[in-house]
Amino acid sequence: MNDWRIYRGVGQPHDGMRRLPAPPPWRDFAASRDGADSGPEDPSSARRLGVRRRLVENYAPRPAEVDAVNAALYLRRPLLVTGNPGTGKSTLAYAIAHELGLGKVLRWPVVSRTTLQDGLYRYDAIARLQDVQLERAGGGDRGTTASGIGSYIRLGPLGTALLPAERPRVLLIDELDKSDLDLPNDLLNTLEEGEFSVPELERLADREPVVEVLTHDGDRVAVRGGRVACTAFPVIVMTSNGERDFPAPLLRRCVQLELDPPGEEQLTAMVEAHLGADGVAAGGDLIRRFLEREPGEVLAADQLLNALFLTQYDPHAQGLTRERIAEMLMQPLDRTR
Structure with missing residues (x-):
């Protein structure tokens, strides 16, 4: 793909939609629907947890999270x-x-x-x-x-x-x-x-x-x-x-x-679950940006996933384009407009 853009804003109709790649795994609703009869598991789990979740199921979860879930299970409480x-x-x-x-x-x-x-x-x-x-x-x-x-x-x-x-x-x-x-x-x-x-x-x-x-x-x-x-x-x-x-x-x-924001271990596991090891390697700079954000600055992990997914379609890794996309998709949620 020489140019990742589908919409060009020039007003000239074209058939560029046929070049649109598959959606991000966490936005692939067709896959969820197709798996509706695949067994007892929730068909939307892959979209929510990551299509490669079995590769990272053994990552160290946050102890407080595990303890709270088990307490709720034992006590039959919400x-x-x-x-x-x-x-x-x-x-x-x-x-x-x-x-x-x-x-x-x-x-x-x-x-x-x-x-x-x-x-x-x-x-x-x-x-x-x-x-x-x-x-x-x-x-x-x-x-x-x-x-x-x-x-x-x-x-x-x-x-x-x-x-x-x-x-x-x-x-x-x-x-x-x-x-x-x-x-x-x-x-x-x-x-x-x-x-x-x-x-x-x-x-x-x-x-x-x-x-x-x-x-x-x-x-x-x-x-x-x-x-x-x-x-x-x-x-x-x-x-x-x-x-x-x-x-x-x-x-x-x-x-x-x-729940605190995900740390480096949880964030890396999350990216790998959705985008694989290549996604982690190619998006190291954006992962570091997410982790090194200003204290108190609110960023959601799915903002990082969106930026990692979209910047891979800059075929020449042009710094300006990559930076512009990352800036657009990773704006702090608590920023005053």
Whole structure:
């Protein structure tokens, strides 16, 4: 490739997209989708942890991280992980699921409008009403027969994680500090008791004691008596960027872990997992820049990975181009605009 640029900004249409190389391994969604039926492991693990992760699985992890995960496992308590963006908080959930063979990670991304109900289950009463109306209008003879109530109930990620099972599921509650003030308190009872009720099914329990509903994964499971109660408490990883304080009752129910930015050993292992040993060798200057940043300056590890991946397409290693790309992609996240 004589010129790494695909878009030239000259306004002249061309077929340069055919020269676009494969995406970075951590942004290869097609590979994740293709591996969806490859076995019990989460198909997105390779994208999250690195396609070459088995080459670096024996690198020395941070002792505090290992101790906190094991404490949460033994105590059956959620793990609350706090740290700057890009320190590996969310990735920790995938690492646990991968190493312990706990299958696909259930992910619950939290935003300011998220409620406990979103995590437990949703009942689509409007769709059920529409189907009943269509059945009546069609006289019940045109394939419009309304399904049972279970077809209109879908468990959320937390509700799915609490289903009774021999082995626990891993649940990632991502960026809990983005929620409104109520959600951390609303979670308390469910996290303490490991169960919840579905009132729409409880009301029918005398007539329909067992109802099949959809899970967050899209499977069908039986709910008995309108209640879901875990037999193996899920491995819950809750992440926070430290943008707010949480109430003491929630903190009391969690094992807390503060993740520092990755050191040289962890950073090198991360780069090798995604880009191989050649990526480490070719990007030594950028890795040193990341490690030697100003005290308190916030940089995320995926910024480094992006810079390492893109600068390899400067075929002549032109210093100016390489420096410009690195400067563009490795801007401190706390820089005042």
